[in-house]
Amino acid sequence: MAIKAVKKILTWARIKSPWIIHFNTGACNACDIEIIAALTPRYDLERFGVLLKGTPRHADVLVCSGPVTKEVEPRLKRIYEQMVEPKFVIAVGTCACTGGVFSGCYNIKGGIDTVIPVSAYIPGCPVSPKAIIDGTVKLLVSLEEKK
Amino acid sequence: MSMEENIKEGLVKNFSFLENKIQVQRPRRLLLDVDLERFEEVFEYLTKGLKFGHLIAITGLDEQDKLSFIYHMAQDGGIMINIKTSVPKDNFAIKTISGRFPSAEVYERELVDLLGAKVEGLPEGSRYPLVDDWPKGQFPLRKDWKTK
Amino acid sequence: MSDKNKFKIPIGPQHPALKEPESFSVALKGEKILGVDIRLGYNHRGVEKACEERTYIQDMYLVERVCGICSHSHSTCFVQAVEEIAGLQVPRRALYIRTLVSELERIHSHLLWLGVAGHEIGFDTLLMYTWRDREVVMDILAELTGNRVNYGMNTIGGVRRDINPDQIKKVLKGMDILEERTKYYIEVASKETTVIKRLLGVGILSHEDALRLDAVGPTARASNVNRDVRRDDPYAAYSEVSFNVITDDHNDIYGRTLVRVKELMEAYKIVRQVLKDMPDGPITVKAPRKIPAGEATSRYEAPRGEDMHYVKSNGTEKPERVKIRAPTLANIQAVKHMLKDRFLADMPIVIAAIDPCFSCTDRLISINDLDRTKSEIVTWEGLRDYSIKWYKEKGIDFSKVEI
Numbered sequence: 180m181a182i183k184a185v186k187k188i189l190t191w192a193r194i195k196s197p198w199i200i201h202f203n204t205g206a207c208n209a210c211d212i213e214i215i216a217a218l219t220p221r222y223d224l225e226r227f228g229v230l231l232k233g234t235p236r237h238a239d240v241l242v243c244s245g246p247v248t249k250e251v252e253p254r255l256k257r258i259y260e261q262m263v264e265p266k267f268v269i270a271v272g273t274c275a276c277t278g279g280v281f282s283g284c285y286n287i288k289g290g291i292d293t294v295i296p297v298s299a300y301i302p303g304c305p306v307s308p309k310a311i312i313d314g315t316v317k318l319l320v321s322l323e324e325k326k
Numbered sequence: 327m328s329m330e331e332n333i334k335e336g337l338v339k340n341f342s343f344l345e346n347k348i349q350v351q352r353p354r355r356l357l358l359d360v361d362l363e364r365f366e367e368v369f370e371y372l373t374k375g376l377k378f379g380h381l382i383a384i385t386g387l388d389e390q391d392k393l394s395f396i397y398h399m400a401q402d403g404g405i406m407i408n409i410k411t412s413v414p415k416d417n418f419a420i421k422t423i424s425g426r427f428p429s430a431e432v433y434e435r436e437l438v439d440l441l442g443a444k445v446e447g448l449p450e451g452s453r454y455p456l457v458d459d460w461p462k463g464q465f466p467l468r469k470d471w472k473t474k
Numbered sequence: 475m476s477d478k479n480k481f482k483i484p485i486g487p488q489h490p491a492l493k494e495p496e497s498f499s500v501a502l503k504g505e506k507i508l509g510v511d512i513r514l515g516y517n518h519r520g521v522e523k524a525c526e527e528r529t530y531i532q533d534m535y536l537v538e539r540v541c542g543i544c545s546h547s548h549s550t551c552f553v554q555a556v557e558e559i560a561g562l563q564v565p566r567r568a569l570y571i572r573t574l575v576s577e578l579e580r581i582h583s584h585l586l587w588l589g590v591a592g593h594e595i596g597f598d599t600l601l602m603y604t605w606r607d608r609e610v611v612m613d614i615l616a617e618l619t620g621n622r623v624n625y626g627m628n629t630i631g632g633v634r635r636d637i638n639p640d641q642i643k644k645v646l647k648g649m650d651i652l653e654e655r656t657k658y659y660i661e662v663a664s665k666e667t668t669v670i671k672r673l674l675g676v677g678i679l680s681h682e683d684a685l686r687l688d689a690v691g692p693t694a695r696a697s698n699v700n701r702d703v704r705r706d707d708p709y710a711a712y713s714e715v716s717f718n719v720i721t722d723d724h725n726d727i728y729g730r731t732l733v734r735v736k737e738l739m740e741a742y743k744i745v746r747q748v749l750k751d752m753p754d755g756p757i758t759v760k761a762p763r764k765i766p767a768g769e770a771t772s773r774y775e776a777p778r779g780e781d782m783h784y785v786k787s788n789g790t791e792k793p794e795r796v797k798i799r800a801p802t803l804a805n806i807q808a809v810k811h812m813l814k815d816r817f818l819a820d821m822p823i824v825i826a827a828i829d830p831c832f833s834c835t836d837r838l839i840s841i842n843d844l845d846r847t848k849s850e851i852v853t854w855e856g857l858r859d860y861s862i863k864w865y866k867e868k869g870i871d872f873s874k875v876e877i
Binding site: 205206210211221234246251280281284285287 | 517519520521523524527535536539540542543545586601602605606608609612621623624856859
Binding site for chain 2: 511518520522523524527558685686687688700701703705706707708769770771773780782784786795797799803804806807
């Protein structure tokens, strides 16, 4: 009974204030600036309690943009492994979802899900901040349903 | 006479072997084809004498049995000259220009990594732009190299 | 000096502040940087090879995605080279629209830089202010092109969308708002003592070094290098508009900030002229699917500096070779030089001051073998926090700035 209550509080806390970390896995920067734009006054993702963190050990959600390049692949795995459970990955942008225009390039592995499991896909080239907010909120709602 | 024609004439006067090797592509664009043996002196004359002192980039080309390199140089007035030189594909090296143009270092590394060119005198340093464990002898920009 | 006294710190490749993966290996003696090794390649995708495997029209969209901040720069630069080979006469109205979008892109990029620079020195208020104002120009771009970034405006032989009087009104209104705000930023950047203390004399790049290292863009212009492709080698409609090339002789980050904010004012001027003089007529000419054999080099003044594309065609619908030289790559040697013998705490802002765009460059920075007993891994955020603290102890505190 006590464990159940603690779990409930944990999920509640996670939903009310998910901490994110952003990692560019080889993107063209367009999605990255849109992620930052989502955190600045016009869109203000922080009103959902979202906080951008600098280290994977503090983060609940890994926000990835871009197709995975060969050089970045081991780093992506390492960052994912450094995060504590439960962890979620959001693939932001068409490239992060499938490889996009870069699929077929020799230094590209493909989408994020070719390397690590992904919980939410947000397509777009680039993703608009509105879509990022929508995607994040949908992920949070799905956590709420799961509890 | 336009500036471009002036430059062309001046070059031919100094280096008679360059006749028919210089082409004015359009205003502010010159294309120059020079043999590797004479490259150094022509390059010296252009960069010092004619003040083409701004190195924009070095392009590497795979032209069947040879590798070609285009040195894109610009003058302050906006005129740009593309100096092209070629080497046979196997075992021929070009000399580095990174002594005089430090910015050439990355461009030359790119030629080494992507095209398999040999550059003499390139300073030690990490490779660019491919990963460290990239298989040896695989050069993506070669025409016979296909993306798998 | 022996290697034993050196202390090596690897930074990156993951760091949130610069948004891109790169890795620096810094050799230190105390607080002083002895040398920096930059490992590029994390963002290398192989765009040049991919261009050879696709058609010209597909390449347009691919090169646009070389970099998401200067997307219009790359696509215009590429399309200019292709048009030169094909001998296409692009309608004047199309050239004007290209110029318009290119200046709007410069406005968004410089405002973005000002915010990032503010963030790196711990002046987050400035970040929030500039990014809020940046939305004005993002709205305009979305209205004109249909997308906030990666506009897809160009096509071989012209542009894809026309502009109507209603939109012109909206653009002009936006320019008025931004001009007012920029005047305020010039005030903040040039008179605010905390900013001056933090930027003046940091990241020195002398005039001679800027020339020797072939620096480009605002980085070079802040070292009094009077070079601007828009004026020297005019493309699009730049030969028909009047503007000043902004230079500065501070040779440091303070100078680079001034150059950028003043360039914003010039950009507003250019936008207004372009809208006033915009000729009527078609916006595109028909382009052949197969481009005749030939080669061309195209130069373009992107917000970060000179961009160059070389295109060689072989008479088919796919190019034989496409070479892209993005501005950040040209500035890498300058950064190494600027960091040498400087303090570790200056590193974030020195690197940010060239407005690096590593996705362009790699299309990039690793960790060498380190002295394991004495190494420390620092994230970019960690380094930024360190630098803010280091300066706070010296009395430079942005939380006390009234804005």
